[in-house]
Amino acid sequence: MLVTRQTRFDPRTTVVITLSALVAVLLVNDSLKLGLVLFICAFMMGKTGKLAMWLNYCRLLLPLIVLLLLIGAIGGELAAAGQSVLKILTLGSLAFWFFQAVPPEELAFALMKWRLPFGVAFVIAYSLRYVELIRREWKTVREVQQLRGLVLKGRGWWHLPDLLGLMLVQVFRLGDELAEALETRGFSTPARTSPFTFRLALRDYLLMLVGILAAVVFCLFNLKF
């Protein structure tokens, strides 16, 4: 088999479980419980060898966390700010886990079973690759300008809009080239063969049920006590 399914469960199962967990975390306002969920997340990352990657990802949330704490400190609501920080870290960790568990292209094509149009599925499946391509171009732009004497520091920040304009042009160029490449390989065809064969099995339904029930119990426990 040259084209096979990569994950053990149907991606839709993972979608349902993650959504349940996200809703539960959004409804919980207890720092202790949020901390517990975060600890479990960290433990699972460690067990699966993704701890370093996860910590690196959490670093991206650092500016937001600092901002929240700053606002909390100024407004005298540091405890509430701390709770929001925990919530953001937990939600972020769940999202991280989700995208680690399900390759985007499998997710997209699984969602087509739920009547998601191919165009939307394609964007979900393939846009991440272009983020990396654009990131690389941005790095090159900064390097080139650094050699011309323009560093994004101090007065150099005045040129940021110009550089972002340049990047916008590059993004459009990449988008055009991609669209042309897709068109030449039949992207607009009305009927196509799916690269994956997905079917929800009994274990998928059971896992979804367990996930939803766990989230409901977690919420009820939080609301009651």
Add this chain to the structure above:
Amino acid sequence: MLLELDRVSFRYRGRSEWSLRDISLQVEAGEFVTLVGTNGSGKSTLLRLLNGLIPHFYEGELQGSIRVAGLNPQEQPVHQLFGRVALLSQNPQAQLFSATVRQELAFGLESLALPRPEIEARLAEVAAYFDLGALLSAKPDELSGGEQQRVLVAAMAALRPAVLALDEPFAMLDYAEIRRVSRELERLNQAGTTMLVAEQRLGPATGLLKEGRRCLLLENGRLVADGPAGPIFGNAAATRLLPPLPALFERSGRTQRPLDLEKAVEVCLEDKLVLESQPDFRAAGSIGGPLIDLKEVSLQPGQAVQPALNGVNLTLHRAEVVALLGRNGAGKSTLARHLVGLQAQQSGESRFDGQEIYQGKRAWWGRKAFKKSTLKAGRAGMLYQNPGLQLFLPTVQAELDFGRNLLKRGKQSWLRELIERLELAGLLDRNPFTLSGGEKKRVALACVLATEPELVALDEPTAGLDYRHAQTVTGLLGDTAGRGGTVLLITHDLELAANVAPRWLILDYKRLAHTLTAGNLQDRVALLEDSGLEPPTSAYLAGRLGQRYSGGPTRLVESSDSTIKPLRKPLSGLDSPC
């Protein structure tokens, strides 16, 4: 007839000038046709007509009639034509969108709505045919340029199209990759696929120009010649596009311009022609003191696990042009970035004018030490392959003044000379975003040279330029060295390197494998080929004529004595040099 164009003209929406004018041609099934022409001559536009991208994807005014495999692309949507006419556009990176090579190959087949077993059978077939079995699970963006191009050709071949059209398939490949892709295109053609290949790189390894091969020569949107390559390139109209071997005969004032090395040797023997080198390299005595000094430097770019280069020892002098050569991925750009202060070394010592280029600093949180460039801005400059990433101001004039004003470097008289020699006077008020690729390259080069950096690294400075501008750039490199600058020329074009650089650094197997100085290049043909480089044509010819070739501009002159002692065997493994 498989393809028929009758008086076809096209202009893109919003443009006043026609990109194609009055094109009429016919192509039979199984033909191999090479499209040649300068930038903007209409090659890409012509290919886009064949699978319906024009007018369905690129809108504009289209006149005349087109028939492709019995269908009219003006009436059929692209998704009904793509299985018959497969088109591979420029820039392979942007066309690879899947997570794995396997998915990339399968995408077109899925668009054809083939049953799964048929898709799998075709995937297995192309994977074996193009030797991609080991790469099926690889990420396309982690492949080399040549592998990416092979994957794309394979993806198209899997569709089993009647016509395979390729737009500059060799543009980003090194010599070894060109030869491999070229062989695969020949095989596909022999298997019955009609091939249309538009290309600017026409050197021997591409195999695109053979005496009897059909060529279409486009100029300003018009088809000015259609026929076998030999007569077309014997004509003055094709002078701007001449590949190195016929160009050598042309600048020697010869009427015969052979495309084939064997034929060239034959002509030389018949007419008693010998090569006369005119090395105008700066004499060794005029090279200044050392500017760059590297000792046992190892480089590891970005998040790579393996170092790109190990134990590099190197000295670059002031007022010197040095060519940095090697196959794709050999570490040329990494080394250049290191020298201009953008990429710190993992180990070893690097000095610029006696000062350490990078110094270790401890991050403010105290844990991780990193190295930062100590090089003052403006002392080193670099021209990137994609000049579009350099230009961002509203006018060309503003771009030219920007670095000079910021760095307070560069004489006004030198800038005026650059504007004149690179023919930028008419572009000064234009927005850089509206310039063509070649124009952007010239502006970007002028911006880099205008600040008169002590070290300038140029990544493929002549790529995308037509012959006349390429000659200007070649002259400018020598003049930059003449003004005391050190020029590091990164290129796959050894004809260019032979003309301007007396010293060649060859990177291979993650190290500085060879340093060649001008002299006896005819004996280095095999070494260059083994390093993934296409030797200069003059080196091939000199070797075959039993002559010495030291580099520099060369021409053929009539010999009064009969001292030509040709070698009987080909010098290298080049199967079919043109």
